[in-house]
Amino acid sequence: MKQLLFIVLFFTLTDLLAQVEISGTISDVKGNPIPGTNIYFAGTYEGTTSGADGEYLLKTNLTGIQNLIVSYIGYTNFEHEVDLSKVPITIDVLLVEETNEIDGIVITAGSFEASDTKKAVLLTPMDIATTPSAQGDIYGALAALPGTQKVGESGKIFVRGGESYETKTYIDGMMVQSPYFSNMPDVPTRGRFSPLLFSGTIFSTGGYSAEYGQALSSVVALNTNDIETKDKTSISLMTVGVNAAHVECWDNTSLAITGEYINSTFHNLIFKQEVEWFRAPVIADGTLMFRQKIGKNGMLKSFGVYNYNSMRMNYENFELNQMENINLINNNIYLNTTYEDLLSQKWMLESGIAYNFDREDVDIDTTKLVTNKTTQLARIAFTNFTSKNVLLKMGMNFSSFQYGQHIRMEDMYNLTFNNNQFSAFLESEITVSKKIAARVGGRAEFNSLLKEVTFMPRLSAAYKTGSHSQISIAYGIFYQRPEDDYLKINPGLISEKSYHYILNYQYQHNLRTFRIEAYLKEYSNLIKFNDQYSGNPDDYSNSGNGNARGIDLFWRDKRTFKDTDYWISYSFINSKRNYKDYPILATPHFVSAHNLSLVYKRFFTAINTYVGATYSYASGRPYHDPNTQNFMNGKTKSYNDISLGITYLTSVFKKEAILHLMVNNILGFENVYGYRYRSAPDEIGAFESKAIRPPVQRQAVFLISILL
């Protein structure tokens, strides 16, 4: 029995004797203590948590050599082998901060990204859908960001002294030929695609990646929605039409169908139109979105949109002093199919094909114009992740474009041309250190019509100046083939060219973002002519040039005020061109020196109401007054607009419903976009003028959307 007691005692004693104490302090590299860290031996239960002062005391029964681990959120794990036979043990640990996506380095020069999935973005798709001045249009929402110009009579987007055609839209990596609805003179248009179709948007105002070509100024890259996971049906009734949508899901497949019919006849009776409509604008469209998961990582996406729009108006052609009966019918089909997959741990494949057909029928009194444009496009790209610090992306694009215009006046004219374009790019993103990243790439393009090969180097880099701030730079050369209206007459023209230089500083922390960007742009090879409607190829040349420089500011704050989000965007620009029929270098009509947007959004939880308001300001725009000696010497008064959006979440017949009211120019500012002058002087030798105004001064749209 004694022996038994001895044995029991012996075991207890050895236990007590074996207990080893390890102590120390856990701190970060700056010496601040870190409380709450997990300190333990790998593969055992033995461990402890550091206290408020970062100190810890770990008692253990383990023996021999053990692996001590210290871990804490946001820090790299510390591992250290400890020999437990050598007491006393003191281990002080310095934990190093991990670089993750939020604090990590991302090249930000020139681009605004909206996404649901990534964290370090400035906008989400919801922001685009809920910006009041946008009225549900993607381009309208982007116009509330810095670097853009307010050009109300167009509705298209103008970036940093560039014309609207210098901004190209890409869907799932492929360029879109006709992203806007066809429009009438001085009646603003809008984008064909609903913002709800896309879960990611990159708006780049310059210096973009070698992946994108054929855009002198800017790129809007849209990514269609991912696979849906929930069946739903919704119907929306608007004061201007109806919309119905249905989503059906299977295990690895989803299909979304949308149909819409918009007719503004009723709307135009309420809101006084400056334009005399013979037939108010009508839009009909249908969208089909199919998604199929293939294997573990593969995704097949198909997307198809059919649009129809038509209108007829009595247009006052002020230059020629005559009334014109203009009828417009536009049909557009857009189809794309993409396939993405991981080929191995190291390679990712993106591929796609796209088709776009656009037909525009315009009748001006007895003149008939039919314009057909067709694009077929194929794309393949590979990304390599072999090295953690070097990401390599390469790809090829082939597109074929056919243009045909048939004009019937007293005589008949047929203007046609085809262009095949082949392009390839190679780009690598290099993380030099935790503080420095660079993107180096190049793009080459061949255009069969222009018989021209162009090379475009692109370079950008970022340097982290603090844990939440960084400086980025970007440089690039950009080429774009001349607009169809010039190529149809003179196919011997060459590509227009621009250079971008960008310097950017960004601070992002705690739901607040500050960003300032300075840029310089040089244009060359711009199209010049003497007479806008000349049918003589020799009248067109590539002798134009221009430049733009400016500063863009952006401030967004989702933190200071409860349930409130606001942003301020301001742009200053100085831009001059000598192109088209300009006699000298002058600021073009679409450039206003100062542009400001204030966007305010607040959710009033108590009354389930979401309120958004936008104030937009643009300083006066230049126009040419033939009554004066100097070219482009006139300046319009400044532009002002306050738009309001109110969304009320409620239920109708026990179904979730949204009531939405949009009002633009709520205070009724009388905006003027420019002036038109008679082409011939009157009796006293003066040219009579007329202001270009919005087709409607103030309007409201109301909609109710029900989730069935």
Place this chain on the structure above:
Amino acid sequence: MKNVILSIVISFVFMQAYSTDDQYFKIMASSIDDLDYCKTVEAYLECANKFERIANKEKTEWLPYYYASFAYVNISFLEQDVSKKDPLLDKAQELLDIAFQLAPTESELFVLQSFLYPSRIMVDPMGRGMLYLDKIYESLDKAEELNADNPRIYFLRAINKLNLPESMGGGAEISKPIFKIAEEKFNSFVPATEISPNWGKEANEIELQKLN
């Protein structure tokens, strides 16, 4: 005498062999006890650390990952600094994802997933509300599909309805019968093991009392 020593030695050997499992249950049970008394970020963090240590040793058990994740979700709710919530929730999600790999058809994991999402919404209610609300419903439906007797499904569903405005199909009237269902389910609920999830009953009672 030899026999005594032998039997002791054998019993030690046996105990050693048995103890890994026993130790796991013991340390889990005591850690779950600690978790019940957590009130502060510090206390929850200490529990989370404990469960993570257990998870590190018992790499095939989903429960330690589940509780560690649960502790981090609670920390994220207590954390006042909005900018710190997402990293905490990333950690919680990371642990939960491992648990999902170990037990892909466990109803409790979908419940925890639907408990995590509201905290994501609190970071940016306007930007994330719509998106995550759908995900909450989806997770709860999935949890119900896997085990309709799990009372926590109805408790969380009721809480969600309660916090939703009346006009959007929420409010006290709608949520009360769901709390009642949860109460019934809680009363008949028997956890699979001593260390299986068994929280929410008291909170459900408190909510019901508030509504009465």
